[in-house]
Amino acid sequence: MLSKKPPMGFNTWNTFGNDISDEVIRTTADAMVNLGLKDAGYEYLVIDDCWSKRERDPETGKIVPDEIKFPNGMKSVSDYVHSKGLKFGMYSCAGTRTCADYPGSFDHEYLDAKTFAEYGADFLKYDFCYRPDFANGPLLYRKMSMALKASGREILFSACNWGSDEVEKWIRSTGAHMYRSTGDIFDAFRSMKEIALSQIEKINYSAFGCFNDMDMLTIGMYGNGNVAGKEENNNDIDYKTQFAVWCMFGCPLMLGGDIRKMNDFCLNLVKNKDFLRIDQDEECRPPFVVTRCGDSITFARVLSDNQLAILCVNFTDRDEWGRIYFENLGLTAASGVGLHMKDCYTGEDLGVVKEFWQTRIKPHDCRLFLCDLA
Numbered sequence: 001m002l003s004k005k006p007p008m009g010f011n012t013w014n015t016f017g018n019d020i021s022d023e024v025i026r027t028t029a030d031a032m033v034n035l036g037l038k039d040a041g042y043e044y045l046v047i048d049d050c051w052s053k054r055e056r057d058p059e060t061g062k063i064v065p066d067e068i069k070f071p072n073g074m075k076s077v078s079d080y081v082h083s084k085g086l087k088f089g090m091y092s093c094a095g096t097r098t099c100a101d102y103p104g105s106f107d108h109e110y111l112d113a114k115t116f117a118e119y120g121a122d123f124l125k126y127d128f129c130y131r132p133d134f135a136n137g138p139l140l141y142r143k144m145s146m147a148l149k150a151s152g153r154e155i156l157f158s159a160c161n162w163g164s165d166e167v168e169k170w171i172r173s174t175g176a177h178m179y180r181s182t183g184d185i186f187d188a189f190r191s192m193k194e195i196a197l198s199q200i201e202k203i204n205y206s207a208f209g210c211f212n213d214m215d216m217l218t219i220g221m222y223g224n225g226n227v228a229g230k231e232e233n234n235n236d237i238d239y240k241t242q243f244a245v246w247c248m249f250g251c252p253l254m255l256g257g258d259i260r261k262m263n264d265f266c267l268n269l270v271k272n273k274d275f276l277r278i279d280q281d282e283e284c285r286p287p288f289v290v291t292r293c294g295d296s297i298t299f300a301r302v303l304s305d306n307q308l309a310i311l312c313v314n315f316t317d318r319d320e321w322g323r324i325y326f327e328n329l330g331l332t333a334a335s336g337v338g339l340h341m342k343d344c345y346t347g348e349d350l351g352v353v354k355e356f357w358q359t360r361i362k363p364h365d366c367r368l369f370l371c372d373l374a
């Protein structure tokens with residue numbers, strides 16, 4: 001089975017957009033290994049939109065890589081990625097054209113799946129632009145899912161229809177391994193917040209086999225790149241909260257910042273073992289809301305090994321209380337059972353806490369705890 005845990009990796013779109021190349025992929029692959037990201041679990045290196053020529057080859061009907069961006073062809077890039085011990089990802093679209101107006105796979109599903117398999121692809125992100133009106137979304141995803149299965153290679157299928165058509169209700173049945181549940185992220189707190197709040201009610205649909213993908217992370221972009229937030233750039237606190245929310249929700253972790261230039265703060269954040277332990281928990285349970293006071297929210301999540309994660313997020317622009325009454329977790333006062341709480345970010349051991357915990361939390365900030373029953 002391909003997706004027992006939320007997939008982790010890097011995708012070119014957030015930073016590079018159209019500006020991708022053989023060199024970008026090779027140097028990113030090097031950085032993933034040299035900076036310890038591969039060891040931390042980031043294994044897929046995915047090329048998003050804009051990799052091909054504007055038209056298919058008239059003779060073979062195949063999509064052809066852009067010769068200026070990828071002068072050595074895709075197999076060579078894929079071989080390089082594999083030589084680093086990483087997995088290689090490609091992108092296409094269920095409609096006639098991709099979102100950036102390159103050839104889409106509509107009516108060419110089996111040929112394209114075979115082409116991606118020939119490249120040595122291990123992952124396919126499959127977008128939803130330029131879908132003919134008569135075409136049925138579930139059927140389009142079923143078709144590519146089957147085409148990938150028939151290609152002779154094990155390819156992780158990453159559906160991307162932005163949450164439309166109540167995707168969470170049918171996408172698992174198509175064979176997809178993850179599904180984009182929202183519109184495109186941009187590098188601003190407002191965007192991350194909107195995405196996160198929109199999925200609270202839907203996160204129960206996410207589980208092993210097929211995970212809710214809240215889009216690629218923007219950690220490390222600081223206002224640069226293709227999905228920059230313009231005047232609303234994220235700062236370190238915003239990135240910490242973004243990562244904490246994605247991990248708490250058990251989402252795929254696809255880095256979108258330029259990892260070759262990532263600063264130590266961001267690198268340490270995305271490699272934080274406790275955050276990743278929560279994201280990758282083998283039971284893949286959804287979080288639940290314990291306390292909500294406006295946009296100051298406390299989530300809890302049952303983990304394997306009798307552990308529990310708690311996340312207090314202050315999505316507002318003013319100081320707020322992060323608080324949790326353990327009765328709401330099922331830990332009754334009468335039981336005498338408390339929680340041994342560890343702050344995943346600072347590493348601080350809060351010791352055994354019983355019945356109730358609260359603290360002030362700065363605007364946009366959060367506290368993520370890994371807890372043992374005690």
Ligand code: GAL
Nearest residue numbers: 013048049099100127160184
């Ligand atoms: C959007 C998709 C983005 C990116 C882009 C490429 O539809 O949500 O993540 O893939 O297309 O054009």
